[in-house]
Amino acid sequence: MSKKIVAIDMDDTICHLIPKAIHYHNLMYPDLPLTMEQIISFDLSGIWHPACTDDIFFGRPGLYEELEIFDEYTIEEVKRMTVDYDVIVVTAARPASVPEKWRWLQMHMPFIPFDNFFVAKRKYLLDFDLLIDDGPHNLIAAKEAGKQTIMIPRPWNAPVQQDFILKDSWQGMNELVGQILT
Numbered sequence: 001m002s003k004k005i006v007a008i009d010m011d012d013t014i015c016h017l018i019p020k021a022i023h024y025h026n027l028m029y030p031d032l033p034l035t036m037e038q039i040i041s042f043d044l045s046g047i048w049h050p051a052c053t054d055d056i057f058f059g060r061p062g063l064y065e066e067l068e069i070f071d072e073y074t075i076e077e078v079k080r081m082t083v084d085y086d087v088i089v090v091t092a093a094r095p096a097s098v099p100e101k102w103r104w105l106q107m108h109m110p111f112i113p114f115d116n117f118f119v120a121k122r123k124y125l126l127d128f129d130l131l132i133d134d135g136p137h138n139l140i141a142a143k144e145a146g147k148q149t150i151m152i153p154r155p156w157n158a159p160v161q162q163d164f165i166l167k168d169s170w171q172g173m174n175e176l177v178g179q180i181l182t
Ligand SMILES: [Mg+2]
Pocket: 009, 010, 011, 012, 013, 133, 134, 135
C-alpha cells in the first residue's frame, strides 16, 4: 500500500514569514510599526503603512531565504515523518520567490526531494490525506473536501481555531499525525 500523503505548508508553518516581514516593514516605516497581534487576517492592506504594497511586504528580494525555522523540533519531526508518510511541501509562493523557497528547503530540509515540492495557491486541488497549515482558507477548504487537518495557531486564524486540531509547536507532530491518520 502506498504511503499516505501529508501536505505541509511553508510560511508560518515550518518557518516564520510574518515576523520577518513585519521586521522589514517596521525598518522602512518606523512611524507606523506593526505587531504580530495586529495581523488578524491575510489582508494587511488596511494596517500596513500607506506607502507599503504587497510587493514591498511579501516580495522583498531574499526574504524567503532568510526565514527562521519554526522551532527546534521542526526539522527532525518533518524528517521522521518522511519515513512513514509521503511528505509534500505545498506553498502558495509568489513566482519570483519560488527559487528562494526551494533554496531554503534545500538548506534546511535536503531530505525533501524536488518531486515533493509543490507551488500551489489552490491547495485543495491536491490529493493529500492531511494538511498542516496556518492559513484558514486552506484548512477550511481541506476540511470541506474531507481531508484531515492540523492548524498552526496564529493570530490570523484565531476566529476558526475552535474548528480545528491545533498544534503550536512541532514537538510531537509525528505522533499527532500518526494518531489522526490511523
Ligand atoms: Mg502559511
